[in-house]
Amino acid sequence: MTLGDQETATxxxxxxxxxxxxxxxxxxxxxxxxxxxLSIGRGEVIVVVGPxxxxxxxxxxxxxxxxxxxxxxxRIDGKVLPSExxxxxxxxxxxxxxxxxxxxxxxxxVRDNVTLGPRKVRKLSAAAAKEKAEKLLxxxxxxxxxxxxxxxxxxxxxxxxxxxxxxxxDPKVMLFDEPTSALDPEMVNEVLDVMVDLARGxxxxxxxxHEMGFARKAADRVVFMADGQIVEENDPDSxxxxxxxxxxxxxxxxxxxx
Amino acid sequence: xxxFLELLQNPQYNVLAAFGMTLVLTILSAIGALILGLIVAVxxxxxxxxxxxxxxxxxxxxxxTPLTLIVVLCGFGLLNLxxxxxxxxxxPLAWQNIAWAVVALSVYHATFVAEAIRSGINTVPVGQAExxxxxxxxxGQTLGQVVLPQAFRGAIAPLGNTLIALxxxxxxxxxxxxxxxxxxxxxxxxxxxNYIFAIFAIVAxxxxxxxxxxxxxxxxxxxxLTVQR
Numbered sequence: 001m002t003l004g005d006q007e008t009a010t011x012x013x014x015x016x017x018x019x020x021x022x023x024x025x026x027x028x029x030x031x032x033x034x035x036x037x038l039s040i041g042r043g044e045v046i047v048v049v050g051p052x053x054x055x056x057x058x059x060x061x062x063x064x065x066x067x068x069x070x071x072x073x074x075r076i077d078g079k080v081l082p083s084e085x086x087x088x089x090x091x092x093x094x095x096x097x098x099x100x101x102x103x104x105x106x107x108x109x110v111r112d113n114v115t116l117g118p119r120k121v122r123k124l125s126a127a128a129a130k131e132k133a134e135k136l137l138x139x140x141x142x143x144x145x146x147x148x149x150x151x152x153x154x155x156x157x158x159x160x161x162x163x164x165x166x167x168x169x170d171p172k173v174m175l176f177d178e179p180t181s182a183l184d185p186e187m188v189n190e191v192l193d194v195m196v197d198l199a200r201g202x203x204x205x206x207x208x209x210h211e212m213g214f215a216r217k218a219a220d221r222v223v224f225m226a227d228g229q230i231v232e233e234n235d236p237d238s239x240x241x242x243x244x245x246x247x248x249x250x251x252x253x254x255x256x257x258x
Numbered sequence: 259x260x261x262f263l264e265l266l267q268n269p270q271y272n273v274l275a276a277f278g279m280t281l282v283l284t285i286l287s288a289i290g291a292l293i294l295g296l297i298v299a300v301x302x303x304x305x306x307x308x309x310x311x312x313x314x315x316x317x318x319x320x321x322x323t324p325l326t327l328i329v330v331l332c333g334f335g336l337l338n339l340x341x342x343x344x345x346x347x348x349x350p351l352a353w354q355n356i357a358w359a360v361v362a363l364s365v366y367h368a369t370f371v372a373e374a375i376r377s378g379i380n381t382v383p384v385g386q387a388e389x390x391x392x393x394x395x396x397x398g399q400t401l402g403q404v405v406l407p408q409a410f411r412g413a414i415a416p417l418g419n420t421l422i423a424l425x426x427x428x429x430x431x432x433x434x435x436x437x438x439x440x441x442x443x444x445x446x447x448x449x450x451x452n453y454i455f456a457i458f459a460i461v462a463x464x465x466x467x468x469x470x471x472x473x474x475x476x477x478x479x480x481x482x483l484t485v486q487r
Contacts, residue, residue, distance in 0.1 A: 066388055084305075086396060093394025103389035106485045107408050116403060117393035151486035162389075169393055 017042045017173055017204050018063060023072035025058060032058050033069070034228040040173070040206060045199045047215040047236070048208045050225035051251055056208045057100075059225065060177045063206060064095040077172055093121045096166030096174040100181050102158040104150035104165070110137065111146040114165045122169065129168075136164040140194050156187030160194055173204040180211055212255065216240060224248045262456045265446065276442035277464050283359060283428040283438060284468070288421055290364025295371025302376055305397065313372070321369040325430050328366050332358040333434030352436075359431040363424065370420040378413030379405060383487075411483045418476025422469045439464055 018040040025033040032055045040046050048056040061067040063074060065081055065088060074081040076095065082088040105113050114133035118124040124132070137143045140160040142153070150158055159179055166174060176195065180188045192214050199205055199218040209215065215222055215236050222239040224232040226247045232239065243249045266273060301313030320328070336342045337358050343349075344357040382405050390400040410417075429440035443461045447454050 064392060066392065089391070089394050089396045091394075092392055095392075097389070097392035099385060099389065099392075101383075101385055103383075103385035105386060105389065105404055106487050107411070117395070120399050120403065121394040149486060165389075165393065 015042065016040060017044075017077055018206070019073075019075040020059075020063075021073045021075075023059075023062065023069050023074060025055075025062065025067065025069050032228050033062070036072070036230060038223065038230060038233075040204060043202045043204055044220045045203075045205045045218055046207065046221050046223055047219035048206065048223045048225060049210070049212070049215060049251075050231075054225040055228040056225045057177050060175050060206055060208045063173075063175055064092050064097055066097070089121070093117065093169050094172045096169060096171035098159070098162050098166055098174065098176045098179045100178040102150070102155070102162045102182070104158055104161055106150055108149075109146065110142065110148055110150065110153070110161050113150070113161060114168045117165065117169050132168060133164070136167050137161070139167075140164045141190070154187060155183045156190045159183065159187075159191045163191075163194055163198075167198075173206065174198065176205065176207040176209065178208050178210070180209065210255070212240065224251070226251070262453050265450055265453060265457075266460070271442055271446050273439075273442065273460060273464070276437060276439045277468070279356075279436065279438040280425070280428050280464075281468065283356070283363060283431060283436070284421075284425045286360045287363035287367060287424055287428070290360060291367035291371050291420070291424065294364055294368035296375060298368055298372035299375035299379065300401065302372065303379055303401075317369045317372055320366060321373075323366075325362070325366050325427055326433055329359060329362040329430050330433055332362040333431075355434060355436060359428075359434065359436050363428065363431070367420060367424045367427070370423070371417065374413045374416035374420055375406075375409055377416060378409035378411070381412035382408045408485050411480075411485050414476055414480035414483065418473060418480070421472050421476070425469050425472075426465060 016039045018038075020036050020038045023033055023036040024031070034055075036059060038046075038059075048059060050056050058067055062069050063076070063081075065074075065083075068083075076091060079091070082091060104110075105116065108116065111130065111133050114136060115124075115126070115129035118129040118132060119126060122129075134143060134146060137146055140163055142157050142160050142164070145153055145157060145161075150161070153161065163174075163179075179195070180191050183191065188211065192211060195205070195207065195214065196218045207214070207219070219236045221233055222236050223230055224239065224243075224245070224247070232243065232245045232248045234244070239248070240252065243252055265271065298313050298316055301309045302317070304310055304313075333355055337354055343354050344361065345354055386404055386408065387400055390404040395403060428438055431438055432441035432444065435441070439461055443457055446457045450457070
């Protein structure tokens, strides 16, 4: 029995965009995801927090199947996540992903990083993709860097390009896997600001992060994970001010008071 | 010395034509090896287990077989004994022979090309392919648009080494009677043993002329095209 089973507040609704049901995953003997049940509504911003090794990154990566699952079911917009092939590629195009280490295509200019998906997957013309890319790059504040290569940009700029690259696919949901963990402290806010704007613009988001300020500011719901389980989920104010579980109290006491 | 110059002018030993043949073998086999090697490298990283196994088997088997064996098998075995022709029957036998030599050289050097490309693929961080898949690119697009362009840059130096080795390995084709540089050298020495060192020198210089420029070009581009991370 897990808390997820009892949680009536998170029972999936028909219109929910992302639904995880009884998801289990092992890395060898390690049970990294244990009966995960999570439902994410349209336009909802979920922030996943928890100690390292709790499975939160893995959870994020299973949603577009960069990690496979051992059992259970993941639905996106009502459709079960395909296991491979063209159907999976098609679904991934609808799920934007932002990585901790940016993963911009190192041999392509910033502009080409953003236009690649729209041209190859959405079959946009080169001109249309370029126009779209430039609009998005302006929106994340790196419009003047379009001709540079990723290695010529700062970490914060690279991550904003990565966000633009994901947005260029017009995704239904955006996944952020510790997007600011690899950044120098002074660049964290420029990325979080873009994410707050996105959240306010109604984007459905799943954000794995250690930025509690962002969670308070932008999250609709905070999901607390420990040891492969969802231990607690609540709105940010309730979670941060009055955590219910001992694990969450312990976790928050370690990160918030200094 | 006069006698040696006379020897060079003897139409029976056309140095330029012999090196021309070496060059033809090199260029055609390089193209063949590149195409075949690319296919094998892709097999070796494909998501399908059986294809990966086939690629691995090809490399292990062919790379560990002496080139002379492969060339002789193709030239004497398949062409002369079995009569398998690669070119239309109207083509002269010498051409049929050259075609098989090119196949043998391509098949052999494809293993080294495949390993060079695979080592190049291994230099591409796994996050690059993940990001490509995350925007919805399929396996072929991920490989063609993101992984291979970066892998080739990492593979330029080993590919250059393979090309130089291939240039010199064309001499093995003398074993099936193709009139390339070393075949000419052997004939020259046989009938003019007093000039043996001068003949060696001419052939050696010829190979240096053939291999030096590609070596320099590959070194230059392997530096210039390095992917900045």
